[in-house]
Amino acid sequence: MAGTDDESLKAHYAPFLSERDKYRKQYSFWTRDLPDEDRIELGGGMPNVGLFPVQSIAVHLVDEPFQGARKSDLVNHWSHFDSPEGYPIARSFQYGETKGTQLLIDFVKHMIGTLNRPAYDNWDCILANGSSDAMFKVFETICDSSTTVMMEEFTFLPVVSNIRATGATCIPLKMELSADPEEQGIDCDYLGDLLENWHSKEGYKHLNKPKVLYTIATGQNPTGMTLSMAKRARIYELAHKHDLLILEDDPYGYLHFPKYDPSDPLRNPYHGLSTQDYISKFLVKSFLTMDTDARVIRLETFSKIFAPGLRLSFIVANKFLMGRILNLAEVTTRSPSGVSQALVYSTIKTYADRKNFNDENEAMFQGWIQWIMKVAAQYTHRRNVTLKALYETEAYKENLFSVMEPSAGMFIGIKICWPNSYELKCETIFEEMDALNTVLLKSGVSVILGYRMAVDAEFSAETCDFLRITIAYAKDDNELIEASHRIGNSIMSFFTK
Numbered sequence: 001m002a003g004t005d006d007e008s009l010k011a012h013y014a015p016f017l018s019e020r021d022k023y024r025k026q027y028s029f030w031t032r033d034l035p036d037e038d039r040i041e042l043g044g045g046m047p048n049v050g051l052f053p054v055q056s057i058a059v060h061l062v063d064e065p066f067q068g069a070r071k072s073d074l075v076n077h078w079s080h081f082d083s084p085e086g087y088p089i090a091r092s093f094q095y096g097e098t099k100g101t102q103l104l105i106d107f108v109k110h111m112i113g114t115l116n117r118p119a120y121d122n123w124d125c126i127l128a129n130g131s132s133d134a135m136f137k138v139f140e141t142i143c144d145s146s147t148t149v150m151m152e153e154f155t156f157l158p159v160v161s162n163i164r165a166t167g168a169t170c171i172p173l174k175m176e177l178s179a180d181p182e183e184q185g186i187d188c189d190y191l192g193d194l195l196e197n198w199h200s201k202e203g204y205k206h207l208n209k210p211k212v213l214y215t216i217a218t219g220q221n222p223t224g225m226t227l228s229m230a231k232r233a234r235i236y237e238l239a240h241k242h243d244l245l246i247l248e249d250d251p252y253g254y255l256h257f258p259k260y261d262p263s264d265p266l267r268n269p270y271h272g273l274s275t276q277d278y279i280s281k282f283l284v285k286s287f288l289t290m291d292t293d294a295r296v297i298r299l300e301t302f303s304k305i306f307a308p309g310l311r312l313s314f315i316v317a318n319k320f321l322m323g324r325i326l327n328l329a330e331v332t333t334r335s336p337s338g339v340s341q342a343l344v345y346s347t348i349k350t351y352a353d354r355k356n357f358n359d360e361n362e363a364m365f366q367g368w369i370q371w372i373m374k375v376a377a378q379y380t381h382r383r384n385v386t387l388k389a390l391y392e393t394e395a396y397k398e399n400l401f402s403v404m405e406p407s408a409g410m411f412i413g414i415k416i417c418w419p420n421s422y423e424l425k426c427e428t429i430f431e432e433m434d435a436l437n438t439v440l441l442k443s444g445v446s447v448i449l450g451y452r453m454a455v456d457a458e459f460s461a462e463t464c465d466f467l468r469i470t471i472a473y474a475k476d477d478n479e480l481i482e483a484s485h486r487i488g489n490s491i492m493s494f495f496t497k
């Protein structure tokens with residue numbers, strides 16, 4: 001195992017950098033980074049706080065999701081120089097450090113250190129403007145036309161656009177679309193064979209051997225599947241052997257679904273669950289926890305557990321790669337929005353569980369986990385309501401579809417089961433799915449077609465005949481039930497008319 005001190009990280013990971021990264025140099029006209037208290041600041045182009053049009057902000061927080069207008073005592077106030085949370089307008093509305101405020105960085109580091117401590121020491125966290133921005137920065141830093149990146153065959157498609165924009169090539173990996181939690185996700189035999197025999201693989205041998213694996217390892221988008229720890233260990237071993245970076249994009253990991261119980265469909269194990277049990281029994285460990293080589297870059301976002309409009313997320317990586325990512329941020333986004341950082345920081349500070357914990361970051365962490373569990377409980381309820389309604393439809397009872405039960409996240413896959421007697425009406429499976437989509441749209445429900453989220457639709461032609469539905473946006477249970485019935489009726493009429 002190579003070392004992970006600064007010099008070793010540089011020696012190991014500098015060859016992973018893109019050509020563009022090599023030309024990216026900072027030209028600074030500053031003699032120092034931040035103003036010093038008793039020096040008169042005539043250097044930096046920073047507006048005086050008196051010129052900001054906002055005098056103060058009062059943020060009213062809810063105790064529970066869907067609390068609506070019911071009153072809560074959780075209010076925090078920020079003014080120019082004062083905020084009980086230590087991040088007043090004078091600081092949060094001002095230009096800030098590119099990596100984000102140290103206050104929030106300390107918090108996310110505490111969170112990573114507690115839940116997913118990397119198996120080496122020389123790591124760091126920085127904030128970014130959402131995981132989409134984080135990914136853009138990572139791919140700009142490590143990809144160019146000589147790079148080959150592997151990923152699950154169905155994926156969050158903007159990633160593919162992001163990678164291809166650097167000139168790099170995307171290679172789909174076969175997935176096991178299985179209900180078995182030990183089997184689901186990337187097919188490790190397929191991955192192993194691909195890497196062992198890369199130079200003799202038809203269609204790929206002209207490309208450089210992959211140097212990056214992008215994975216949504218928990219609550220995968222669009223399949224909802226989660227890689228077991230055994231699979232993670234096998235993938236990490238392959239990454240070690242073939243010297244790959246692993247980019248782990250994890251927006252959904254906190255939204256874990258306990259197993260659906262058909263005999264008690266609305267059972268919600270989040271009720272009465274302790275934070276310790278949530279952490280130890282529900283949350284799946286990150287690749288970071290086995291990362292002795294410092295080859296994992298992890299992305300987390302506040303989009304799904306706080307709000308997407310914040311555009312706030314964070315990156316965990318080894319200090320060498322982090323420095324290069326930060327170097328790009330210096331000339332693109334600079335710091336994430338100070339207003340978003342202040343809102344997130346002060347909210348978590350307000351939720352902090354000071355009754356039971358003395359250390360401030362630990363109190364914040366515990367309070368934040370309690371909020372996250374309330375969100376995850378809502379998603380579990382929505383999953384329950386939707387599965388129950390889908391399983392009650394005639395089309396399900398007639399075996400015209402099966403459900404890919406998700407283990408985390410926001411998505412449920414509905415797999416179309418083609419009756420033996422059925423002859424495709426269209427030439428390709430893609431057109432056939434388009435025709436089904438037209439029926440769904442006419443019945444008043446919109447879904448995403450699996451093949452539209454394939455890295456290479458032809459590669460995935462045999463397994464792409466599923467619909468991705470999200471349980472996140474619907475107004476209430478009734479809407480989820482109605483949508484499930486519309487899906488059932490549409491599939492029924494598609495096969496019978």
Ligand SMILES: Cc1ncc(COP(=O)(O)O)c(C=O)c1O
Nearest residue numbers: 130131132156216221301303313
């Ligand atoms: C896998 C995945 N990564 C990233 C994102 C985007 O996250 P953010 O809002 O933080 O940019 C999404 C959003 O749907 C996603 O599904």
